[in-house]
Amino acid sequence: MDLSPKQSSPSESTRFPDEVLERVLALLTSPKDRNAVSLVCKDWYTADSWSRRHVFIGNCYSVSPEIVARRFPRIRSVTLKGKPRFSDFNLVPDNWGADVHSWLLVFASGCPFLEELRLKRMRVTDESLEFLALNFPNFRALSLLSCDGFSTSGLATVATHCKNLTELDIQENGIEDLSGDWLSCFPENFNTLEVLNFSNLITDVNPGVLERLVSRCRSLKVLKLNRTSSLDRLQRLLVSAPQLTELGAGSFSEELTLQQHAELKYAFGLCKNLSVLSGFWDASALNLSAVYPACSRLSFLNMSYTALQSPELASLLPHCPCLRRLWVLDSVGDKGLEAVGANCPSLEEIRVFPTDPFDEDMLHTVTESGIVAVSQGCPKLHYILYFCRQMTNAAVATVVRNCPDFTHFRLCIMNPGQPDHTTNQPMDEAFGAVVKACKKLKRLSISGLLTDLTFKYIGEYAKNLEALSVAFAGSSDLGMQYVMEGCSKLKKLEIRDCPFGNVALLSGLERYESMRSLWMSACNVTIDGCRSLAREMPRLNVEVMKEEGSDDCKADKVYVYRTVAGPRRDAPPSVLTFSGL
Amino acid sequence: MEGGVAYENGLNFKATELTLGLPGSGETEGQGGVRNNNKRPMPTPETNEEERMLCRAQIVGWPPIRSYRKNSLQAKNSEGEASGMYVKVSMDGAPYLRKIDLKVYRDYPELLKALEAMFKFAAGVYSEREGYKGSEYVPTYEDKDGDWMLVGDVPWDMFMSSCKRLRIMKGSEARGLGCGV
Numbered sequence: 001m002d003l004s005p006k007q008s009s010p011s012e013s014t015r016f017p018d019e020v021l022e023r024v025l026a027l028l029t030s031p032k033d034r035n036a037v038s039l040v041c042k043d044w045y046t047a048d049s050w051s052r053r054h055v056f057i058g059n060c061y062s063v064s065p066e067i068v069a070r071r072f073p074r075i076r077s078v079t080l081k082g083k084p085r086f087s088d089f090n091l092v093p094d095n096w097g098a099d100v101h102s103w104l105l106v107f108a109s110g111c112p113f114l115e116e117l118r119l120k121r122m123r124v125t126d127e128s129l130e131f132l133a134l135n136f137p138n139f140r141a142l143s144l145l146s147c148d149g150f151s152t153s154g155l156a157t158v159a160t161h162c163k164n165l166t167e168l169d170i171q172e173n174g175i176e177d178l179s180g181d182w183l184s185c186f187p188e189n190f191n192t193l194e195v196l197n198f199s200n201l202i203t204d205v206n207p208g209v210l211e212r213l214v215s216r217c218r219s220l221k222v223l224k225l226n227r228t229s230s231l232d233r234l235q236r237l238l239v240s241a242p243q244l245t246e247l248g249a250g251s252f253s254e255e256l257t258l259q260q261h262a263e264l265k266y267a268f269g270l271c272k273n274l275s276v277l278s279g280f281w282d283a284s285a286l287n288l289s290a291v292y293p294a295c296s297r298l299s300f301l302n303m304s305y306t307a308l309q310s311p312e313l314a315s316l317l318p319h320c321p322c323l324r325r326l327w328v329l330d331s332v333g334d335k336g337l338e339a340v341g342a343n344c345p346s347l348e349e350i351r352v353f354p355t356d357p358f359d360e361d362m363l364h365t366v367t368e369s370g371i372v373a374v375s376q377g378c379p380k381l382h383y384i385l386y387f388c389r390q391m392t393n394a395a396v397a398t399v400v401r402n403c404p405d406f407t408h409f410r411l412c413i414m415n416p417g418q419p420d421h422t423t424n425q426p427m428d429e430a431f432g433a434v435v436k437a438c439k440k441l442k443r444l445s446i447s448g449l450l451t452d453l454t455f456k457y458i459g460e461y462a463k464n465l466e467a468l469s470v471a472f473a474g475s476s477d478l479g480m481q482y483v484m485e486g487c488s489k490l491k492k493l494e495i496r497d498c499p500f501g502n503v504a505l506l507s508g509l510e511r512y513e514s515m516r517s518l519w520m521s522a523c524n525v526t527i528d529g530c531r532s533l534a535r536e537m538p539r540l541n542v543e544v545m546k547e548e549g550s551d552d553c554k555a556d557k558v559y560v561y562r563t564v565a566g567p568r569r570d571a572p573p574s575v576l577t578f579s580g581l
Numbered sequence: 582m583e584g585g586v587a588y589e590n591g592l593n594f595k596a597t598e599l600t601l602g603l604p605g606s607g608e609t610e611g612q613g614g615v616r617n618n619n620k621r622p623m624p625t626p627e628t629n630e631e632e633r634m635l636c637r638a639q640i641v642g643w644p645p646i647r648s649y650r651k652n653s654l655q656a657k658n659s660e661g662e663a664s665g666m667y668v669k670v671s672m673d674g675a676p677y678l679r680k681i682d683l684k685v686y687r688d689y690p691e692l693l694k695a696l697e698a699m700f701k702f703a704a705g706v707y708s709e710r711e712g713y714k715g716s717e718y719v720p721t722y723e724d725k726d727g728d729w730m731l732v733g734d735v736p737w738d739m740f741m742s743s744c745k746r747l748r749i750m751k752g753s754e755a756r757g758l759g760c761g762v
Binding site for chain 1: 640641642643644645646647648649650651653654
């Protein structure tokens with residue numbers, strides 16, 4: 001990048017001292033604004049480099065740690081994402097990569113002021129956690145989401161050595177849970193914690209230790225307990241920490257005496273600042289009523305780990321007048337969703353997960369009626385994730401007519417290739433309606449029986465689309481071509497089990513360098529196609545994951561991403577890397 | 582292992598063939614336990630064989646639920662199994678027993694419907710005075726004391742905690758019990 005200054009000798013009136021420039025730029029926090037600033041001229045590039053405090057790296061292989069450390073030596077906070085999203089669904093081999101260790105090694109000398117590390121889908125070992133705890137004296141906040149490779153021993157080293165820890169957020173990881181002793185590793189006088197989320201863990205922590213820790217940490221705002229935490233413990237913790245803004249309860253099914261119930265309800269009543277509520281594994285209807293006093297300011301309710309029935313949800317919702325985000329299981333049924341429509345006028349986001357994703361039993365499910373009922377009562381809806389077993393084109397059209405402001409529309413009809421169940425037609429018109437009505441649509445996941453027509457609609461109307469997820473859809477290469485030609489803002493494209501081949505892959509040639517990544521699995525792409533792509537576009541990494549026993553020429557899983565770091569050197573043998581360099 | 586009934590020498594081997602499917606159903610995949618037989622509508626004839634195969638088999642990574650959430654649900658289900666109330670169910674004349682989890686049912690009508698579907702019989706109409714009328718099949722259970730009782734006589738919760746096994750009686754033996762002592 002050649003950045004020559006606009007003037008060779010800047011005049012007095014336009015030259016700021018560096019410190020002032022840095023101060024001004026520090027007020028800009030959005031990464032997009034910062035990126036724009038850095039392109040103005042060399043001085044501004046340098047000022048941005050010195051004053052940048054936070055870096056977001058959406059694909060850890062798009063850049064090397066050395067490049068990051070060299071450009072931003074004073075960063076305090078790093079967010080790193082690793083594996084492709086489909087690794088969440090077991091489509092990526094365990095040893096694929098995205099190990100954080102090499103980043104930590106470089107940062108230890110290059111960015112020693114690092115305070116916060118947020119990792120998603122990265123491999124993190126206990127060794128790395130120990131290295132982190134010992135080499136970054138100012139380290140304060142660790143967040144691990146969907147990571148794997150570490151155990152509770154790693155957490156113990158963090159608790160032991162990070163004297164100023166304010167955040168420990170362990171979510172949805174593949175963690176080896178050896179014991180609950182890690183919590184006891186916080187020193188007796190340690191009191192800086194503001195966020196503690198250990199809902200991921202199964203083994204019980206020492207209750208006395210937890211209670212003492214919570215009572216010491218007067219700034220604690222977020223507390224998310226694990227499943228084995230009893231109601232008794234919860235009650236005591238709430239009394240001790242009524243200042244909480246986010247609470248994750250533990251298991252909620254114990255039988256309580258009248259006295260215990262009253263005490264629990266009282267404890268919840270003390271919490272006047274709760275805006276987020278989650279956890280509640282196996283909540284019983286009776287126990288749930290203890291929660292009501294804490295719900296008046298609730299904006300986010302996550303009940304997706306308990307099979308709530310419709311009457312329970314209908315009783316709970318009237319207590320949550322400010323609700324903006326709701327996550328539930330489909331056990332609530334269409335009736336439960338009617339209650340949502342009736343009680344949540346401010347709702348902006350709803351996610352309905354399946355209770356039994358692999359059981360075709362129709363008893364526990366939601367249908368097109370449910371989603372329509374929600375849309376009728378919640379005009380501000382802009383985010384939906386909906387797992388169902390049946391849907392109609394008409395229902396989806398109604399939903400987007402009621403709620404044209406969708407930014408995220410993710411519909412999963414769980415039976416692959418299922419048509420509209422009333423007309424037996426493909427679901428093309430449903431998604432056509434979505435892209436035509438929702439001009440602000442940024443993320444779309446499609447499902448059901450879909451022909452190339454769906455993709456034609458997407459390419460023609462979804463001009464703001466940034467992320468598209470496709471499975472078991474399309475009739476020919478044309479489908480993918482429509483999208484590659486029409487969606488100029490596309491950043492992420494994931495495709496599985498579609499009849500798209502090399503022609504489709506290569507139709508996106510012009511597009512991939514402005515995208516974060518492309519995933520194609522179980523499609524018709526061949527190794528030769530991947531080689532061609534790599535040859536034409538040297539700044540892309542083209543990787544193929546081979547499955548055992550597949551034909552030599554088939555590219556079973558293809559992962560393509562832009563990078564300034566060249567082909568990666570840590571790929572396992574099952575991953576072939578093609579490069580034009 | 583699909584398709585119709587095969588008769589050899591007048592014997593219906595299919596009927597006594599041991600499978601993991603429900604008695605009377607020949608097509609289900611081998612997955613034991615209680616299943617509601619309301620199968621979702623099959624793909625239209627236009628969808629090809631491959632797609633139909635996909636629909637039946639469990640596909641890797643589908644539906645797209647995060648491993649963490651899947652494991653959480655499974656842990657819940659297996660916890661349920663461990664503390665579930667599994668009882669054996671026999672029917673007079675049937676070649677083998679079944680096992681059901683009583684916790685799955687909310688009340689007697691649900692339980693009876695499931696038993697009727699499982700063993701392909703009709704239980705008749707229950708009344709406190711006359712037991713099950715209109716059928717030669719009578720659902721009974723053995724309680725904690727070892728006595729054989731008529732299903733439906735005691736409140737559901739009491740039944741749940743005292744039922745050790747179920748037996749669907751047939752014929753004269755049944756009528757005796759159904760007469761309400």
